[in-house]
Structure formats: structure tokens, C-alpha cells
Amino acid sequence: xxxxxxxxxxxxxxxxxxxxxxxxxxxxxxxxxxxxxxxxxxxxxxxxxxxxxxxxxxxxxxxxxxxxxxxxxxxxxxxxxxxxxxxxxxxxxxxxxxxxxxxxxxxxxxxxxxxxxxxxxxxxxxxxxxxxxxxxxxxxxxxxxxxxxxxxxxxxxxxxxxxxxxxxxxxxxxxxxxxxxxxxxxxxxxxxxxxxxxxxxxxxxxxxxxxxxxxxxxxxxxxxxxxxxxxxxxxxxx
Numbered sequence: 140x141x142x143x144x145x146x147x148x149x150x151x152x153x154x155x156x157x158x159x160x161x162x163x164x165x166x167x168x169x170x171x172x173x174x175x176x177x178x179x180x181x182x183x184x185x186x187x188x189x190x191x192x193x194x195x196x197x198x199x200x201x202x203x204x205x206x207x208x209x210x211x212x213x214x215x216x217x218x219x220x221x222x223x224x225x226x227x228x229x230x231x232x233x234x235x236x237x238x239x240x241x242x243x244x245x246x247x248x249x250x251x252x253x254x255x256x257x258x259x260x261x262x263x264x265x266x267x268x269x270x271x272x273x274x275x276x277x278x279x280x281x282x283x284x285x286x287x288x289x290x291x292x293x294x295x296x297x298x299x300x301x302x303x304x305x306x307x308x309x310x311x312x313x314x315x316x317x318x319x320x321x322x323x324x325x326x327x328x329x330x331x332x333x334x335x336x337x338x339x340x341x342x343x344x345x346x347x348x349x350x351x352x353x354x355x356x357x358x359x360x361x362x363x364x365x366x367x368x369x370x371x372x373x374x375x376x377x
Contacts, residue, residue, distance in 0.1 A: 144236055144244035151221050152248070157214055161256040164210050165287075169263035172199050176271055191273045196286050199264060203290045204325040204340040210256060211298050212318025214249050219305035238372045246302055246364055253291060253298070261287035285344055292353040293339030295360025297321060303367025307374055 152158070175198060176183055187194025261283050269275065297318070304314035321337060328338040336359065342352045 141240040141244050141247070144240045145247060148218070148244050148248050152218060155217055155221060157217050157252060158255075160210070160213060160217075161252045162259060164206055165256050165260035165263050168199060168202055168206055168260060169267050171202070173267055173270070176267075180271070191271075192268055192277060192279050192282075195264065195268050195271070195273065196279070196282055199260075200286060200290070200341070200344060203260070203286065203344075204294070204328065204337075205322045207253070207257075207291055207294050207340060208297060208318060208322040208325055210253060211249070211294060211301050212315055212322070214252055215298070215301040215305040216311045216315050216318075218245060218249060219302075220311060222306075239368055242302075242306065242368045242371045245306065246299070249298060249302060254288075257287035257291050259287075289343040289349065289353060290340035293336075293341075293343035293356040295356045296336050296339075296363050299360045299362075299364035299367055303363065303370065306367075306371060 172195065176195070183194060183198075184191060264283050264286060265278070268278065301314050301318055304317065305311065308314060325337050325340070328335070328341055331338045333342060336356070339352050339356050343349055343356065346352075
């Protein structure tokens, strides 16, 4: 049943710019660092002479959390708007498909879209590093892959929360405002205690305890998504 709902959602988001957003975001991050290294190449390569790949990843990582938080916010809001703008909730929920399947399909679709974006970020990092002459022999394949996906695993709680708010609130100003605020505040996340979820995207990559942080992100995200699913099942959606 969820597969049918997921298939329908894939069709609904065609032409809505959601996939374009998923592509533009990682390209934008890579392009920003291409400009950064291009303008200060000699200076930065001197600083990171011992580990140029590590320096590149460090510079990209600084902006990964804010990009993921904004991506989650916009994708969830755009997907919910497909139903809100057409006022199609009543028709959708009148179909022989459970509310749980509807909510779960949208969660899975958002997760898949953002995974594609994370993969493109890792691929773009590889291309940029090679273009900057860092060499393939010292390329940290594992770290590059972690750069794309580990911070994302730390943002799953916000994904669950944003999808919950976006689907149950016709006024998208509320979830968007919360998401943008979280994105801006995440710039100062290193100063937060380790138990603050806004710090988890960085800790999921930098540590300490990366595995525990990723596990905590997935667990808390599942709990929040379950709470959202229960609320969605009980709420009258216009």
C-alpha cells in the first residue's frame, strides 16, 4: 500500500522543482568552495599542505548542516504544498489507502531526495578535489562519503519534525520559519553541548562517538516521525 502512495507522490512532485533543488544545493556548496580555493589557492594549499583533501573536506563541512537543514525545510514544505494548494487532502484520504501509508510514503520520498543530494555532494567533492590537483592516490574515499551522509543522519529528527508540521499545517510559514531559524542557529552549533540535536550533524562526522550520534539521530528521528504519524492519523486535514 505504501508503494502505491510512494509511486503517486513521485508523479505529484514532477515539475515542482523539488528534484532541481536537490541537485542545485550540493552543486552550490561545491561551487562556493571552488571559488574559495580558486581565489586563495596558494594560501590554502600552503595551510593544508600536509593534508589538502582534509582541508577541502573541512571547508565544505562548515556549510553542510545549514544546507541540509534548509533542504529538509524546503523539500518538506514544497511536498506538503502539493496537497495544500490543490486542497486535495480529502480526496486523497478518501482513497482505499491508510493515512499511515500516506505519511510514511512522504517521509520515505523526502529521505530519498535528500540522499540523492548527499550523494551528489560527495561526487562533487571528488571532482573539485581532482580539479584542484589534489591527486587520486591520497583521496580519502571513506571521509568523502561520510561528508555527504553522516551529517544527514544527524538531521533526521528535524526531517521528522518538519514533515509533521508541513503536512498538518496549511500555513507553511510556521515550519519554514522554524527550519530557517534552525539553519541559521546551526552555524554556531560547535558552541552547543553535545546533547543538542542541532550539533549532531557536525558530531556525526567529527565525533567523538560518531556511531552513537548517528544512532541517536536515527532513533530520535524515528520517535518524532512516529509522533507525527499518530497526530496525522487523528487530525482532520483540510
